[in-house]
Amino acid sequence: MIISIASGKGGTGKTTVAVNLALVVEGKVRLLDCDVEEPNSGIFLDVHECKAEENTALVPEINNDACTACAKCSEFCRYNALATLATTVLVFPELCHSCGGCGLVCPENAISEVLRRIGVIEYGKSKNLEFFQGRLDIGNTMAPPLIRSVKRKIVDDALSIIDSPPGSSCPMIAATADADYVVLVTEPTPFGLHDLKLAVETIEVLELKHGVIINRAGERDEMIEDYCKEKNIPVLAKIQDDRRIAEAYSRGRTIINSYPEYIPLFKGLLERIMEEAGGIR
């Protein structure tokens, strides 16, 4: 079972929800921080047995002896990672999405794929929780290949909770695709609603079951609730706008460890997600 915690807008509380949710799971659980450009779930966890492994992606290498500069590869590459000059092709590996298409369209077999380091996957353990995070190397922009590598740490016998990157573009899609359930965390502000709509549109295209959490809830929740009602999306939980939560967060502490009165909220949320994921919506 895979639960992805996503949002449209950044800073709505994805990490807060992902970490606290993972900590109330009683069985085996894996928390995967797929926000590889700025992973921060680990700050809130007391993990040990830490390890790291290098992560690589395939990028093209041009064999200049065989290349006829026919430009088929650079015309094919929609990411503009290749440029054809009079007698050769220049490669910009930092723009490559590792699709392998250039090699397939090359009529001269002049393109081979080589491994290029893009980041690391870090690992740690804390009781029943195993934690993984991807960390993209500085200067790299290709988050999706690293996100997919982090997701290879998903195993069948543990509940997997994914902390997704914000937004609704490739990295968010890579982190939510093939989830059994997507939790969209939002806040009752015009920005929160606007970006929630973008996220919902994306999730609808992916045909994934989804529900909403209203974080920093208060007097303006209606704007989110009305939208959810209209779209028939369940509001799974509300986390009240509680200054103490922000204070705990700023000290790198979780809600449930700081304020145990919130444990039932996250346990209830977990149960609700399980129900929604199992049932027909």
Next chain:
Amino acid sequence: MIIAITAQGEALESEVDSRFGRANQFIIFNTDDGNYTVEDNKQNLNSDQGAGIQSAEKIVKSGAQVLLTGHCGPKAFKVLQAAGVEVIVDVTGKIMDAINKYKAGELKAVDKPDVEGHWG
């Protein structure tokens, strides 16, 4: 000789576009006969990434030996340099004036990009 200029409009009276990769269009000017063609750049204006690279490829294909523009980033510069195209940055004003200034030897080529790379 062929000169490529980033242009906001399609005429020689239009202004130089300060952007290279996402310039509105390129004017490809032949100093031998004074004729020019306009290369549309819509595709790169709308590309997610690598606009500079593709624009540079376009300039190389046009046969230009020199590029007059506002700014040029590292990836575009790499392509232009590999193809031996001279890059002149900080060019402003009308296209025709820029061409005349170049002909008069008032503009000097740079040996490195003048702005940082960026994404998107």
